[in-house]
Amino acid sequence: MSKDMMANFELYQPDSVANAIDLLGRFGEDGWAIAGGHDTLDWFKDRVKYAANVVDLSGIDELRGIRETENGIEIGALTTLTEIERSPLVQENFTVLSDAARHVASPQIRHTGTIGGNVNQDTRCWYYRYGVDCYRAGGTTCYADTPEGQNREHCLWGADRCVAVTPSDTAPALVALDARMVVRGADGEREVAAEDYFIGPEIDIERMTILEPGELLVAVRLSNEWAGATFYFEKVADRNTWDFPLVNIAAAMFVEDGMISRIRMAAGAVQCVPRRLTVVEEVVTGSAKDEETAALAGQAAVRGATPLNYNHFKIPLLENLVKRAIRDA
Ligand SMILES: Cc1cc2nc3c(=O)[nH]c(=O)nc-3n(C[C@H](O)[C@H](O)[C@H](O)COP(=O)(O)OP(=O)(O)OC[C@H]3O[C@@H](n4cnc5c(N)ncnc54)[C@H](O)[C@@H]3O)c2cc1C
Ligand code: SF4
Numbered sequence: 001m002s003k004d005m006m007a008n009f010e011l012y013q014p015d016s017v018a019n020a021i022d023l024l025g026r027f028g029e030d031g032w033a034i035a036g037g038h039d040t041l042d043w044f045k046d047r048v049k050y051a052a053n054v055v056d057l058s059g060i061d062e063l064r065g066i067r068e069t070e071n072g073i074e075i076g077a078l079t080t081l082t083e084i085e086r087s088p089l090v091q092e093n094f095t096v097l098s099d100a101a102r103h104v105a106s107p108q109i110r111h112t113g114t115i116g117g118n119v120n121q122d123t124r125c126w127y128y129r130y131g132v133d134c135y136r137a138g139g140t141t142c143y144a145d146t147p148e149g150q151n152r153e154h155c156l157w158g159a160d161r162c163v164a165v166t167p168s169d170t171a172p173a174l175v176a177l178d179a180r181m182v183v184r185g186a187d188g189e190r191e192v193a194a195e196d197y198f199i200g201p202e203i204d205i206e207r208m209t210i211l212e213p214g215e216l217l218v219a220v221r222l223s224n225e226w227a228g229a230t231f232y233f234e235k236v237a238d239r240n241t242w243d244f245p246l247v248n249i250a251a252a253m254f255v256e257d258g259m260i261s262r263i264r265m266a267a268g269a270v271q272c273v274p275r276r277l278t279v280v281e282e283v284v285t286g287s288a289k290d291e292e293t294a295a296l297a298g299q300a301a302v303r304g305a306t307p308l309n310y311n312h313f314k315i316p317l318l319e320n321l322v323k324r325a326i327r328d329a
Contacts, residue, residue, distance in 0.1 A: 006044045013056045017063065017184060017218055020055050025186050025214040027053040033216060034058075035078055035114040038105075039121040048131035063116070063218060066090065072223040074182075077116030077216070081170070082107070084115060094222050096231035096250050100173035103235045106242045116217045119171050119181075119197070120209055123164035123272070124244050125154065135161040136205055145308060153246065156305040156314055158271040162201040163308060165269045166208065169235055171198060172250040172274040175266035177226050185215035194220075195266075198273035208272065226252045226264070232329035234321055245269040247314055249321040251329060253289075260284050260293070265325060267301070267318055277301050280322055291327060298323035 009032075014020040024031045032051030034040045035058065043049035057063060063078035066087045073089050084090055084101040091098045104110055104118060122128075125136070125144055133139030144151045145163045154163040174181075174194040181197040183190050197209055211217065229252040237243035245268055253263035263284060265277040283300045287293040298319040305315050 006041075007047060007050050009044075009050070009052055009054045011054050011056060013059050015059050015061075017060055017216060020057060020060060021184060021186055021214060021216060023053070023055050024216070027051075027055075028213050031055060031213070035117040036080070036109075036112040038109055038113045039117060042129075043122070046129070046131065048129065057116075057216070069221065072221060072225075072227065075115055075220045075222070077218055077220070078114050081110035081113050081115065081118060084170075085110065093224070093227035094177055094231075096176055096233050096252055097170065097173045097222070099231070099233035100170045100248075100250060103233065103248070104169045115170060115220060118168050119174065120211065120217060121168060123208060124167045125164040126150070128164065136164065136201070138206065147309065149308070150310065151308040152310040152313070153244070153269070154308055154311055155272060156270045156302075156307055156311065156318070157275060158200045158202070158273070159306065160200065160202040160205070162205050162272065164272060166198060166272060166274055167244045168268060168274070169245055169248055172248055172266035172268040173233060174220060175274045175276055176250040176252045176264045177222050178264060180221040180223070181217055182219040182221060183211065183215050184218045185212065189218070191221070194274075195276055200272040229254055230329045232325040234324060236317055236321065247317045247321060249318070249325050251325040253329060255289050258288055258290075260287055260289050260326075265322070267321070270305075270314060270318060277322065279303065284326060289326060289329075294323040294326035297326045
């Protein structure tokens, strides 16, 4: 197939969420929402995925910006990663999210890439991105999970036919902050915990979030429950710029008199969904924030990991990131 130019599509530019939802509802599987376009245009330019009708969200003002609410802040889905990185409201109280946003891709991508696009982007499994007919693309095999399959970027948990991982740097931060994802569709609005927003192949192998066709993420809400906590975000990638995480870690914790009283922690790129490290949370709650607790946390984090042929290195990597999150936060 020639890959020299994008296929034609009809472009719609609604100026309200209601109109966008109406259009997406009408188009169903033939519709595609576009925000900054960094993931979308990759698919279109490679001619691997295609939609006849593209609904451009960029003219919808109500989706933009960061506002204070009664008990926290609300970030519109169209807010750029740069705006999040620089927002005093995020920097002051939810630093783990501004840090995560700062670690995404390059400044150019962060200037136009949105939080909505970042959490809804598709997986980067390169077989799938190349357009092969794997399970996730509706076929009957997984090319990454074969004896010769190139799977160093793939999962340690949650394999179910597909072994792809979430590529988002902001998603684990949102899980650590217990963010609420505000979803709107033809039937109205609902709020879903970030932890439940992302889904693995055991639930639906062709989607990565609970969004149904015709639904939009309109905002992300952060509650003051975690405002001002002690935060930690770290990402390891093959290169320090322009690269997806091999593993990332996000943590929010409260420390009183040297003891960890409350904590939430999540890792990205080790499972299809951001992996909440509840076992670590249980191990460290009520313990001193010290080297010994950090070591126990690291060991607990990797229990039950099932590596593929080429991603064993992710186990010590995750263990060390968790250790550092406890020790250095
Ligand atoms: C070279 C390169 C390097 C990258 N490196 C990283 C990295 O290190 N870390 C990282 O996390 N990401 C990385 N990315 C991914 C990039 O950050 C995301 O693709 C970008 O944030 C997506 O934002 P967007 O607004 O451009 O998305 P779009 O392409 O516009 O949208 C992405 C997907 O989300 C859907 N979508 C967008 N907004 C909404 C909404 N409001 N409701 C429902 N669905 C929506 C779209 O339909 C589409 O399916 C990289 C991308 C590139 C091209
Ligand atoms: S890991 Fe998932 S996306 Fe990649 S080839 Fe296997 S089924 Fe396809």
